[in-house]
Amino acid sequence: MSAIDKAVFRSALGRFATGVTVITTRDGQGSPVGVTANSFNSVSLEPPMVLWSLAKTSRSMKSFSEAEFFAVHVLASDQQALSNRFAARDTEKFRDVDYQDEAAPLLTGCAAIFMCRTIYQYEGGDHIIFVGEVTQFRADDKPPLLYLGGRYAEARRGPGKPVEAIDLERCRVGAQSIIHLLAYTHNLLKRQIVQAIAEFGMTQEHLAILIAISQLENPQWDEVRRRVEANDFSVEARAVQTLLELGWVSSDARGMALTDGGRDVFVKALSRLKAIEESFCDGLSDGELSEARHALSSIIAKQSGSLLSLIH
Numbered sequence: 395m396s397a398i399d400k401a402v403f404r405s406a407l408g409r410f411a412t413g414v415t416v417i418t419t420r421d422g423q424g425s426p427v428g429v430t431a432n433s434f435n436s437v438s439l440e441p442p443m444v445l446w447s448l449a450k451t452s453r454s455m456k457s458f459s460e461a462e463f464f465a466v467h468v469l470a471s472d473q474q475a476l477s478n479r480f481a482a483r484d485t486e487k488f489r490d491v492d493y494q495d496e497a498a499p500l501l502t503g504c505a506a507i508f509m510c511r512t513i514y515q516y517e518g519g520d521h522i523i524f525v526g527e528v529t530q531f532r533a534d535d536k537p538p539l540l541y542l543g544g545r546y547a548e549a550r551r552g553p554g555k556p557v558e559a560i561d562l563e564r565c566r567v568g569a570q571s572i573i574h575l576l577a578y579t580h581n582l583l584k585r586q587i588v589q590a591i592a593e594f595g596m597t598q599e600h601l602a603i604l605i606a607i608s609q610l611e612n613p614q615w616d617e618v619r620r621r622v623e624a625n626d627f628s629v630e631a632r633a634v635q636t637l638l639e640l641g642w643v644s645s646d647a648r649g650m651a652l653t654d655g656g657r658d659v660f661v662k663a664l665s666r667l668k669a670i671e672e673s674f675c676d677g678l679s680d681g682e683l684s685e686a687r688h689a690l691s692s693i694i695a696k697q698s699g700s701l702l703s704l705i706h
Contacts, residue, residue, distance in 0.1 A: 407555070409644070412476050412540065413468055416429070416480045417465070418464065418500070421457040427457040427461075430540050432447075434468070440605075440608060441527055441608060442527065443513070444526055447521040453483070458522075461512060463497040463510065463511065464524065465506040465509050465649075469539040470538060471537040504582070505533065506533040509529050511524025511545050512525075512526050513525055513527050513661050525665050544562060556705050579594050584598075594662060598627070599630070601630060602627045607650050611651065618650060641656070642656030
């Protein structure tokens with residue numbers, strides 16, 4: 395391993411192939427603003443959230459930090475010129491560029507576009523990380539533009555291996571029992587999760603309830619409890635009472651819902667958990683992660699079926 399030399403570190407990071415995006419918004423006067431970024435990543439499917447980061451020294455920092463909306467454009471392989479334009483320090487980046495005049499300018503010809511509401515910003519070293527909730531999106535069947543080792547690249551679909559053909563035995567490590575490995579992995583991950591969400595004043599039980607409420611529309615307590623317990627997690631009514639007292643959840647005749655404060659802390663917790671997930675899976679290839687998901691899903695499905703047969 396090498397000591398942290400900035401130039402060498404940047405070169406090492408360049409070995410990770412990324413997509414290329416242009417992020418747009420509007421400044422305080424309503425003028426369009428845009429930057430090229432390859433720090434885009436997904437955070438959550440429910441609610442749908444994404445993140446990206448911008449250097450604190452960027453000329454566009456004030457505009458993005460004060461904007462309510464931003465749009466992420468995943469560039470297509472034929473949009474290198476657009477990437478270069480928005481990466482430059484030119485103050486007239488939108489000159490002669492075709493775009494739709496929305497809350498955040500929407501460029502044309504992209505592989506995908508995500509319109510987002512800014513819901514959270516936090517520091518990440520010399521960058522600010524922006525977390526946004528996706529309000530609408532669209533995608534086109536175009537090959538994306540990639541960036542690798544300081545150069546543009548094109549994505550090519552490999553032959554791949556269908557999920558059905560994966561050999562589950564490859565998920566075993568040495569001669570260790572699969573039960574031991576699952577239990578050990580669970581304990582490692584659980585410890586990190588418990589410590590992370592404790593910083594927000596919540597327990598795993600609280601988090602499970604917030605997730606259930608976010609996935610349902612004005613549910614009653616019985617419906618929330620069933621959703622939580624369906625995921626093999628016990629929950630008691632006093633936990634909901636705590637969330638009500640904290641002001642994170644509201645409850646009336648229509649049902650339960652997250653308050654603005656509850657949604658804010660929920661999103662922050664999900665962002666932290668996403669970071670834990672990425673750290674936990676660091677070093678694993680897409681193929682290894684796919685095999686792990688398939689193996690774990692197969693185990694869960696089989697055991698759930700066994701439990702159901704006992705119940706019935």
